[in-house]
Each structure stands twice: as structure tokens, then as C-alpha cells.
Amino acid sequence: MSENGPTITVTRGKRTEQAGPKPSASPTRSQSSGWGLSGIGALVSGVVRGARAAWWAGLGVVATAQDAGTQVFDALVDEGRSWEQARRERTEATARRVRAMTKEGDVLRATEERVQSEVNEMLRRVGVPTRNEVQELREGIGALADRVERLARLAEENDG
CATH class of the missing domain: 1.20.5 (Single alpha-helices involved in coiled-coils or other helix-helix interfaces)
Structure with a gap:
């Protein structure tokens, strides 16, 4: 968008975890499901964490899009209001100028007719046809x- 356009700031979703694997509580203990399947349990646990993170990311996208959409909509409403007000002011100014010119034209026509009438009357008195x-x-x-x-x-x- 242009520099004068609306800006969008994302304020949700603060990241509390750092990238990389979590350190385990004890260095000798493996990450397992508790059923003694250390490799598969860790894999399933990782998939679940990844799926949950993807779900939260999707919800974050929806929330951010909704907030951004609301901000853009509000900015468009404000822009529309100001545009309509400016258009209305221009229209009213034009109408005032037209009315003034119409009144001036009426006054000018009336003056012209009066002068013509006076000149014709004077010429008639003198005998000019x-x-x-x-x-x-x-x-x-x-x-x-x-x-x-x-x-x-x-x-x-x-x-x-």
C-alpha cells in the first residue's frame, strides 16, 4: 500500500518457545510415550506437536486476517466519508456559483431591456422610426x- 494508506500491525501470537528441540529433564532419560517405545513415541509426540502448532498457526492466520480486514474496512469507511464530504462541498460550491451567475444574468437582462426600452422611447420622441x-x-x-x-x-x- 502507499505511505498514506492504512497500516496493519499484528499484535497477537507472542512466541514463547525458541526454535529447536526442548532439552529433556534428565540427560539419560529419552523422550518416550511412556509405553517403552522411545523412537515411535517421540515421533508421534513430534507429529502431534507439529499438528497442534499448524492448527494454532492457522487460527493465527484467521485472526490476523480478520483483524486486518476490519482495519482495512474501517480505513475504507473513513476514506469514503471524507471523499463524499469533499464531493458534496464541491457540488454545493458549484451550485452557489451557478445561482449567482443566474441572478447576475437576470439582472443583466433586466437592465439591458430597460436601457433598450428607454432608447426606443427617446428615438420615438425625436421621430426616428x-x-x-x-x-x-x-x-x-x-x-x-x-x-x-x-x-x-x-x-x-x-x-x-
């Missing part, structure tokens, strides 16, 4: 030019 009046005048002139052109063609045809 409005945009619509100029457009109507253009359309009338276009229609009149078409009629004049048709009359000119008719006059040519009648003269010719």
Missing part, C-alpha cells in the same frame, strides 16, 4: 420596386 417600422418600409419598397419593374416590362412589350 423603430426597427419594425424600418422593416415594414423595406418590405413596402421591395414590393413597389417589383411593381415598377413589371410595369416597365409591360411598357417595353407594348412599345416594341
Whole structure:
């Protein structure tokens, strides 16, 4: 994991025995099962100790994995919380900026419409035609030019 990620510390399973065979209580006494089978008894005893150690090691693995899993899960929950909070703050900041721009846009549009209305009223008082009046005048002139052109063609045809 990265240096900023969670760390896992194993705190269970302190080893009390040192590696190697146990010294016997007396140097002349052999390790036996007590039935007089020194070689086989020692072998069985060693196998049982090994099996028991393997069992405890397996339990240690399960316990360590469970603890590590819990630690990782808790770290992921904390990370998820902070990520969600940061995302929520970014979203709210963006929403505030959009609302501010919308209000500014409304104010700007209202101001623009008011200025346009005032300018149109002033031009009307002075006698300057409005945009619509100029457009109507253009359309009338276009229609009149078409009629004049048709009359000119008719006059040519009648003269010719």
C-alpha cells in the first residue's frame, strides 16, 4: 500500500518457545510415550506437536486476517466519508456559483431591456422610426420596386 494508506500491525501470537528441540529433564532419560517405545513415541509426540502448532498457526492466520480486514474496512469507511464530504462541498460550491451567475444574468437582462426600452422611447420622441417600422418600409419598397419593374416590362412589350 502507499505511505498514506492504512497500516496493519499484528499484535497477537507472542512466541514463547525458541526454535529447536526442548532439552529433556534428565540427560539419560529419552523422550518416550511412556509405553517403552522411545523412537515411535517421540515421533508421534513430534507429529502431534507439529499438528497442534499448524492448527494454532492457522487460527493465527484467521485472526490476523480478520483483524486486518476490519482495519482495512474501517480505513475504507473513513476514506469514503471524507471523499463524499469533499464531493458534496464541491457540488454545493458549484451550485452557489451557478445561482449567482443566474441572478447576475437576470439582472443583466433586466437592465439591458430597460436601457433598450428607454432608447426606443427617446428615438420615438425625436421621430426616428423603430426597427419594425424600418422593416415594414423595406418590405413596402421591395414590393413597389417589383411593381415598377413589371410595369416597365409591360411598357417595353407594348412599345416594341
